[in-house]
Amino acid sequence: MYQLPNTHFELDLKNINEKLAQANASQIVSWAKAEFGSHLVLSTSFGIQSAVMLHLVTQVVPDIPVIWIDTGYLPKETYLFAEELTNKLNLNLKVYQSHLTPARMEAIYGKLWEKKDVESLNLYDRIRKVEPMQRALKELSAKAWLAGLRQNQTQFRKQLGYVNQQGEQYKILPILRWNSRDVYEYLKEYNLPYHPYFDQGYVTVGDWHSSRPLSVDDDHERDTRFHGLKQECGLHLPTSKEEAQSLDSSQL
Structure with missing residues (x-):
């Protein structure tokens, strides 16, 4: 069984990640709750498999703030899925949006995705x-x-540990080593829904203009996002060159 010190000083990521390798996903969430208390948050995109993390985490921290970045360009089905899961899991949802409305952004910059x-x-x-x-x-x-x-999921994510430094926060990834079967079995065990687009061939979904179903020509599921030009939207990337360089050494 893993044992970790409960400290609020700078974390020894190498040591922590080695010990968390012995823990399951729920135990990692429990450690995070003990370590960070009311300063712990959860993010969600209400994407294809988002019900897994939302259920897993709220079983341990029922009132955790759940951050949802609403771009204003999500499919109708995503908004309905978000409503369904928010009610089903009684989420403490915190919705954030850009200060620029979609119309204002398009007036200034044009339709950037085009x-x-x-x-x-x-x-x-x-x-x-x-x-x-x-x-x-x-x-x-x-x-x-x-x-x-x-x-x-992406080349960048292959090098991550269970706990990582990103900007001023620690990023904690309880299902880092799960595969698609693990996700499916969890959803089935707890009778949790997929995003409606899963039945239309989507394996990942974001904004309506930059997501499409998986095709036989795709080498990777993330090829279906951002016109195949990139794999990450930026939310989970390092915020400085120093952070990016720190990922060159193993944290696992």
Whole structure:
């Protein structure tokens, strides 16, 4: 059984990740609750498999603030799915949006997603996702952030540990090493729903203009996002060059 010190000083990530390798997902959430208390938050996209983390975490921390970044461009089905899960799991939902409305952003910058270049997509993500998330973390006094990232989702995520430093917060990833079967079995065990788009062939879903179903020509599920030009929206990327360099050494 893993044993970790309960300290509020700078964390020894290498030591913690080695010990958390012996813990299951619920135990990792329990450790995070003990370590960070009321300064712990959870993020969700209400995507295909979001019910897993929402259920897993709220079984341990029922009143945890759940941050949802609403870009204003989500499919109707995502908004309905969010309503369903919020009511089903009694979520303490905190919705954040860009200060720029979609109409104002389009007037100033145009429809950035239609330009289909990485620079335009990155600007879109900074405006509609990254800035609202940073504001949420600050306003909620978050010291740690639980997220449902998995190693097999992107190249960047393969190098992450269960606990990582990102900006001023620690990022905690309880289902980091889960695979698709683990996700399916959890959803089935607790009778939890997939996003409605799963039945239409989507394996991941974000904004309506930058998501599509999986095709036989796709090498990776994230090829269905951002016109295949990039894998990450920026929410989970390092906030400085120093953080990026720190990921070069193993944290597991």
